[in-house]
Amino acid sequence: MASLELVNVHKAFGAVEVLHNFSIRLQDGEFLVLVGPSGCGKSTLLYTIAGLEAPSGGVVRLDERDITQVSPAHRNISMVFQSYALYPNMTVAKNIEFPLEMHGVDKVSRHKRVRAVSQLLQIEHLLERKPRQLSGGQRQRVAIGRALARDPQLYLFDEPLSNLDAQLRVDMRTEIKKLHQRLKATIVYVTHDQIEAMTLATRIAVMKGGTLQQLGTPSEVYNRPANTFVAGFMGSPRMNLVRAHLAAQGTGGLALRIQEGAATTVQIDLPPEVVPDAMAAYAGQDVIVGLRPEAMSLATPGGGPGPLQRVVEAEVVVIEPTGADTLVVINLGGHELTVRVEPEVALSPNQRARFVIDMRKLVCFDAKTETLLA
């Protein structure tokens, strides 16, 4: 296991810049998930780490060793591919053995290692089969087994679960997380699935258009998204983003006014405790308010709001029960917002209801640059 460091890595195909100056440092044992929409450069970055693509500039260091010019074979890296990439002509055992054989490991040690790995992944009964005789989940296990065989310093996963059906994907996700806990391996994992990113990562790198949007722990990325792109990309349903006017109050406090000037203006006073310093400068300007669906809830008839809560009244538009909870789309000052409420909720469309906002979970973004005000 080892640390991984990328310094100013960039990549251009001709005039097309697919990866802008990208720097990141991973500690030993970290699980980094690269996430973003297709074409964001995450796979290119992974291939650059693997050595399958040469970067146009920058340095890649593995365990403090500069590997920028080292061939993939000599980087001491293993990779699991989306298509599993099992060699169709070889049995499972031969597949797992292949990287060891290529690195000149003697036969006895090879067999010992194949046994150990297949035991770990519970694929011993498959060893004599050919890949075409395996199911998708089994192939995925074998592919992971082949990656484990060499005990490399770094594991790369390229969307390994996207070819599996929904249920199996969840199971394998857990398997991979278990494996990481057991092996304490350094892993870089590419996915476009934000739930995979949230569940697996110790750190998430959100990418868009070849640039890093945010690098942080799952909780940081989820709760304090660096910009509206990250806010909208992570989380399902998406974070509600609403344009509002930040008004200075006579008392010296600040308030958000949604649909300023119209008859249906909604005003939300901001408790001074939750106002970041940077926000004071925005008084009198527009900002974008970000509210996670679970930052709001249905107001209970009895008790009033706490000191860090605010109550708004809004019209219910649609009710979507999902089983575990119910999503309610409300109309707040002309904007549709999604609220996550208890599964058994007594609401009906067109009804007006009172909702509590947890002000600690409210974030604001610059209306022009769309970056977080913090």
Next chain:
Amino acid sequence: MPDMHVAAGAIAPIGHGSTTGVDVERIALYGLLGVMALLFLMPVYVMVVNSLKPLDEIRTGNLLAFPHHWTIQPWLTAWSTAQIGVQPTGLRPYFINSFLLVVPAVTISTLLGALNGYILTQFRFRGSHLLFAAILFSVFIPFQIVLIPMAMTLGLLRLAGTVTGLVFVNVVYGIGFTTLFFRNYYAAFPVELIRSARIDGAGFFSVLGRVLLPNSAPIIIVTVIWQFTSVWNEFLFAASFSDFSSFPITVALNNLVNSSTGVKEYNVHFAGALVAGLPTLMVYLLSGKYFVRGLMAGSVKG
């Protein structure tokens, strides 16, 4: 001969589909197909029947008649005692020459085609498209044009008049086709398999030998059939660049037919022609179904 095989096979599926009773169109169609099949089969029939007759029966009787007196003597004569040029050796030594020519020529040109296909698809170097176009162009150069330059080259290499020289000529001429086959096949080869092999530590030749080639059975079969047929049947280079000791079977057959000992031994000539044609026929019969399948496999994506 392969044509005969295809024509005969083409009738079968239509027959299975027919459910109607008397249908004039259908009868006409079958009649026509039957006539065509007979036309294709007639020469083969004549060759086989007459190669099993004594010469007297051919001269006095009907070419289309069945033998009265069956004999395999013409085959034995053609194989081991017939006059080829000045030597009464039969076709046997030349048959062996042909194998000594075909086996290395096919093996080497197939392997080089695989190597070229691998390089042209996996390493996008500057000018790779131009290089491929140039290799492909060689497919369209008529044999006659290269006769003199090739003769000079063989002279310089001191390979003139040897089987090795013929191997060289056929390999050079075969590379265009084999490269085309393998390049198209490898262009559709799963990229991740090769990437995976490279990360697993496979070098340039390990990727080719351990991953690409073992998964290339369909296109290898196509290439082998193609090369075997064209090298085995090749006459112009063989006639131009070989001498008495290194003639392949095509030239020997020509000499057999042209060696005059007073009478034209038609039965021996027919037997000789059949002997010369049998190996390619065998290759088709054994792997014909892979041939079609392999051509499809390579042509879906290019």
